[in-house]
Amino acid sequence: MPTSPSNDTAARTATPDTAAAPPAGDLEVAGVRITHPDRVVDPGRDLRKIDLVRYGESVADLLLKHLKGRPVSLVRAPEGLDGESFFQKHAGRGAIPGLTLLDPALDAPHPPLIAVESVQAVIGALQMGAIEFHPWGAKANSLDRPDRLVLDLDPDPDLHWNHVIEAAELVRQLLDQLGLRGFLKTSGGHGLHIVLPLRRCHSWDGVARFARMAAETLARRHPEVFVARAGAAQRVGRIFVDHGRNHRGATTVAAWSPRARLGLPVSVPLAWDELVTLPGPAPWTIATIGDLLAERREHDPWSLFETERQALGGASRLLVTR
Numbered sequence: 424m425p426t427s428p429s430n431d432t433a434a435r436t437a438t439p440d441t442a443a444a445p446p447a448g449d450l451e452v453a454g455v456r457i458t459h460p461d462r463v464v465d466p467g468r469d470l471r472k473i474d475l476v477r478y479g480e481s482v483a484d485l486l487l488k489h490l491k492g493r494p495v496s497l498v499r500a501p502e503g504l505d506g507e508s509f510f511q512k513h514a515g516r517g518a519i520p521g522l523t524l525l526d527p528a529l530d531a532p533h534p535p536l537i538a539v540e541s542v543q544a545v546i547g548a549l550q551m552g553a554i555e556f557h558p559w560g561a562k563a564n565s566l567d568r569p570d571r572l573v574l575d576l577d578p579d580p581d582l583h584w585n586h587v588i589e590a591a592e593l594v595r596q597l598l599d600q601l602g603l604r605g606f607l608k609t610s611g612g613h614g615l616h617i618v619l620p621l622r623r624c625h626s627w628d629g630v631a632r633f634a635r636m637a638a639e640t641l642a643r644r645h646p647e648v649f650v651a652r653a654g655a656a657q658r659v660g661r662i663f664v665d666h667g668r669n670h671r672g673a674t675t676v677a678a679w680s681p682r683a684r685l686g687l688p689v690s691v692p693l694a695w696d697e698l699v700t701l702p703g704p705a706p707w708t709i710a711t712i713g714d715l716l717a718e719r720r721e722h723d724p725w726s727l728f729e730t731e732r733q734a735l736g737g738a739s740r741l742l743v744t745r
């Protein structure tokens with residue numbers, strides 16, 4: 424005779440041997456108990472919490488490369504895309520399994536900043552309703568010396584995608600002229616991100632100033648394409664080069680993070696020569712990225728990202744004199 428769920432529960436409570444087994448429907452991934460695995464996150468695509476957890480498990484090693492050692496903010500949407508979501512920068516609001524709490528002195532008087540350092544923490548965060556992982560551009564052991572600069576290309580939503588591709592090429596041209604290497608990724612939202620790994624020899628002010636100068640140079644050289652100042656009115660028909668991701672405490676979604684948007688798209692690292700065939704900013708979702716993920720494990724377009732360490736001094740002088 425099949426055991427009914429209630430009998431099952433009663434048996435578990437009574438029998439010490441099975442007391443640790445997850446309740447019916449729950450399961451364990453990377454040592455984290457996943458509750459409500461069937462909870463719907465994106466009703467439109469019928470994507471569930473378990474789909475996010477399985478994606479997280481499959482990508483954790485790649486995602487962690489972009490998170491380890493850094494404070495991380497989380498976008499949490501415990502009730503799914505249709506519910507309330509919040510941006511979590513500090514410890515609090517329910518403990519997350521595996522999460523690291525950083526030295527409170529780093530961001531006093533706030534609660535400790537948090538870090539995601541292990542597969543368990545990735546899965547723990549997903550278990551607690553996190554969808555997006557947003558690292559700082561600096562490591563906790565040297566928080567005043569940023570090691571990444573981000574240029575965020577935010578197109579007017581009505582702009583044809585081909586123009587965004589052309590614009591990103593122009594950014595690459597500028598970086599080439601400055602002797603800098605930028606790494607390209609989809610945001611998984613509406614635009615593209617270009618990330619420059621830095622030597623840890625600049626202040627936040629120095630990095631922010633350089634990013635602003637680069638954005639202003641693009642807007643000056645190609646006024647029909649770029650704008651360097653925020654504001655919907657200014658951006659009409661153009662692309663805002665958001666350079667404001669480069670101050671202390673600013674964050675950008677990590678490569679390989681899912682996005683809390685319809686379809687649960689992923690921010691994907693790209694080679695520059697893939698740009699021309701990119702059909703849009705979010706071609707891959709947690710449900711469709713399997714093949715690409717396997718391919719990226721064979722050939723990583725960001726293989727130099729870890730070792731590239733650039734100083735901005737020479738490029739700054741070039742920017743000023745042009």
Ligand code: ATP
Binds near residue numbers: 575612614673674
């Ligand atoms: P898109 O391509 O659609 O512009 P994006 O990732 O570039 O995607 P957003 O998702 O709009 O842009 O994120 C904006 C930035 O602000 C991110 O870098 C994120 O880390 C940060 N952010 C998002 N939500 C909050 C919040 N509630 N408080 C503080 N910072 C936030």
Ligand code: MN
Binds near residue numbers: 610665
């Ligand atoms: Mn953006």
